[in-house]
Amino acid sequence: MEEPREPHVLILPFPAQGHIKPMLCLAKLLATAGLRVTFLNTHHNRRRILHCGPSISPSSLLRFESISDGLPDDHPRSLERIEELFLSVKTAMKAHLREFLLSKSAEQPVTCVIADGIMSIGIYIAEELSIPAISFRTFSACCLWTYFCIPTFIHEGKLPFPDDDLDKEFHGLPGAEGLLRRRDLPSICRSQVNGNSYRNFKDENIAMTRACALIVNTFDALEASMLSHLATIFADIYTIGPLHAMAIESNVGHFSGRSESVGSLRIEDWSCMKWLDSQASRSVVYVSFGSLVKITVDQLTEFWHGLVNCSRPFLWVLREDAILGEKEENVKSLLLESQVTSETRCVVEWAPQEEVLAHPAVGGFLTHSGWNSTLEGITAGIPMICWPRMGDQQINSRWVSQVWKIGLDMKDTYDRSTVETMVRILMEDKKEEIMKSMASISALSSDSVGPEGSSSKNLQRLIETIRKISQTVSH
Ligand code: UDP
Numbered sequence: 001m002e003e004p005r006e007p008h009v010l011i012l013p014f015p016a017q018g019h020i021k022p023m024l025c026l027a028k029l030l031a032t033a034g035l036r037v038t039f040l041n042t043h044h045n046r047r048r049i050l051h052c053g054p055s056i057s058p059s060s061l062l063r064f065e066s067i068s069d070g071l072p073d074d075h076p077r078s079l080e081r082i083e084e085l086f087l088s089v090k091t092a093m094k095a096h097l098r099e100f101l102l103s104k105s106a107e108q109p110v111t112c113v114i115a116d117g118i119m120s121i122g123i124y125i126a127e128e129l130s131i132p133a134i135s136f137r138t139f140s141a142c143c144l145w146t147y148f149c150i151p152t153f154i155h156e157g158k159l160p161f162p163d164d165d166l167d168k169e170f171h172g173l174p175g176a177e178g179l180l181r182r183r184d185l186p187s188i189c190r191s192q193v194n195g196n197s198y199r200n201f202k203d204e205n206i207a208m209t210r211a212c213a214l215i216v217n218t219f220d221a222l223e224a225s226m227l228s229h230l231a232t233i234f235a236d237i238y239t240i241g242p243l244h245a246m247a248i249e250s251n252v253g254h255f256s257g258r259s260e261s262v263g264s265l266r267i268e269d270w271s272c273m274k275w276l277d278s279q280a281s282r283s284v285v286y287v288s289f290g291s292l293v294k295i296t297v298d299q300l301t302e303f304w305h306g307l308v309n310c311s312r313p314f315l316w317v318l319r320e321d322a323i324l325g326e327k328e329e330n331v332k333s334l335l336l337e338s339q340v341t342s343e344t345r346c347v348v349e350w351a352p353q354e355e356v357l358a359h360p361a362v363g364g365f366l367t368h369s370g371w372n373s374t375l376e377g378i379t380a381g382i383p384m385i386c387w388p389r390m391g392d393q394q395i396n397s398r399w400v401s402q403v404w405k406i407g408l409d410m411k412d413t414y415d416r417s418t419v420e421t422m423v424r425i426l427m428e429d430k431k432e433e434i435m436k437s438m439a440s441i442s443a444l445s446s447d448s449v450g451p452e453g454s455s456s457k458n459l460q461r462l463i464e465t466i467r468k469i470s471q472t473v474s475h
Contacts, residue, residue, distance in 0.1 A: 009036070014138075024261070039065070040065055068092065134214070141223040149173055249456075268352040282362070285363070289317075
């Protein structure tokens with residue numbers, strides 16, 4: 001009789017911070033459950049991760065490997081040139097992925113590919129090599145459902161709409177009637193709906209439906225309605241989030257030393273934790289716009305003065321590559337003028353965000369509403385002020401403010417008086433009301449990752465599915 005096939009999962013994230021982190025949590029959870037896992041970064045990102053510290057694998061079952069993304073070493077891989085990265089992934093990286101999987105087939109054949117929902121190359125190459133594939137979407141279910149409805153909106157003539165009347169109500173998203181304004185739809189719905197990005201996004205959606213299952217980094221109680229709509233498209237959905245909380249709960253989240261098991265592309269500045277220790281309970285506003293968003297010097301100046309005028313301590317993550325247009329010197333002098341080093345202000349290039357949000361001194365989170373940041377805010381129970389910029393951020397922001405009522409939506413505004421007003425509403429005027437909703441959502445989140453929680457059970461189901469589909473692979 002043939003030996004049972006040993007499962008070997010290949011995890012393929014899109015090469016960006018917000019994709020690597022949750023998929024790495026999944027990799028650690030699967031390895032802890034006894035599955036062999038290979039986490040595949042790009043050479044470029046692996047170098048960046050290793051630059052942050054030594055490589056310490058959390059488990060002998062979890063291995064880190066890399067392939068080329070096809071771009072030259074000196075390519076910035078920044079938001080302005082992200083289309084080039086997408087194109088290179090679809091062409092050069094696709095070929096490298098095929099070679100990589102073929103090279104594994106002799107010694108340790110891959111029996112299941114878990115591909116990021118925007119890495120259709122993973123689904124297509126797996127299909128070509130007869131390896132079962134599962135799609136992992138790092139977005140919220142509300143955003144994902146909206147994405148799948150976009151072709152219908154176009155067919156009905158609702159899209160594209162002009163960029164100038166964004167506060168107009170938008171009707172037609174099943175499950176969200178009366179909730180949406182044009183501005184809340186993914187930015188792709190504005191003028192780009194006929195362009196390259198739209199075609200890309202449509203291809204990715206099609207590829208996702210070819211996978212045998214879908215993983216979403218959310219939890220049932222948070223997005224039940226949107227998930228029930230998604231279930232009309234996907235027969236087998238695994239909601240196993242918040243993954244960072246699942247990783248902590250299963251004791252695979254925290255390791256000392258920066259390493260590949262942390263998956264940070266930038267060096268975390270832990271000095272801010274000491275600064276937080278000196279602040280009063282729930283007094284600090286934590287400001288971070290994620291790993292990709294860029295701001296103009298004008299926006300920087302307005303946010304700065306708005307925060308200063310609140311007379312509250314704040315901790316701001318200001319990446320060196322976050323400021324658009326102006327020379328670095330101008331920004332430095334602005335920050336110097338604003339007396340960066342002070343008892344009540346702390347600016348770092350990159351923070352250990354999960355730990356920051358869990359610190360008792362933090363009382364509010366000014367965020368761009370990236371999905372990881374939103375989930376991290378929910379888990380830590382920190383209410384949010386949302387300043388969404390692109391992609392899924394707008395719809396996440398709408399859900400935070402209108403559905404879950406755990407924060408405020410700043411829309412596109414950023415003048416200093418709005419910033420000041422928002423912080424005051426969040427942390428003073430409406431504090432009790434918002435904290436009450438946050439406490440119940442946060443409790444649901446922690447239940448979902450508990451031993452009997454929906455996400456824990458779904459993870460067990462996923463592991464069984466991986467074992468089962470691994471048996472179908474013939475070599
Ligand atoms: N992050 C971090 N330190 C920072 C800022 C962000 O570790 O100073 C992490 C954050 O915890 C989150 C990720 O970077 O896990 C950002 O992902 P998100 O989906 O929020 O936004 P994106 O960067 O994809 O726009």
